[in-house]
Amino acid sequence: MVKNIKGILLIAQDNAFNGTNPDIYTTVNIPKKLVLINNDFVRHDLIVDKLNINTAYLSTGQDFTTAIASKSPGEFEYYCSLHPITMRGKIIVKEQ
Numbered sequence: 482m483v484k485n486i487k488g489i490l491l492i493a494q495d496n497a498f499n500g501t502n503p504d505i506y507t508t509v510n511i512p513k514k515l516v517l518i519n520n521d522f523v524r525h526d527l528i529v530d531k532l533n534i535n536t537a538y539l540s541t542g543q544d545f546t547t548a549i550a551s552k553s554p555g556e557f558e559y560y561c562s563l564h565p566i567t568m569r570g571k572i573i574v575k576e577q
Contacts, residue, residue, distance in 0.1 A: 487514060488514025498559075505571070516544060521541065527559055527561065551574040
């Protein structure tokens with residue numbers, strides 16, 4: 482069940498995030514809420530090394546809420562450490 486989420490929702494299912502591993506857009510100095518829900522039958526996590534995001538392993542049905550925040554623009558890779566080939570995408574932080 483997906484709640485009414487304000488911010489960004491990523492659903493881990495079928496070894497992908499939201500089916501397509503979408504690019505995520507945000508703005509410098511404006512934190513954006515990020516919710517990860519594991520709807521898969523295996524564990525997943527979400528890592529963004531350069532933004533210090535690490536959800537830890539989530540089992541089926543678990544969720545994790547964090548924020549994406551950056552003081553400078555750029556592209557930052559996100560991925561699942563357990564399935565890095567099929568579960569990876571980009572966070573794009575732009576100037577205001």
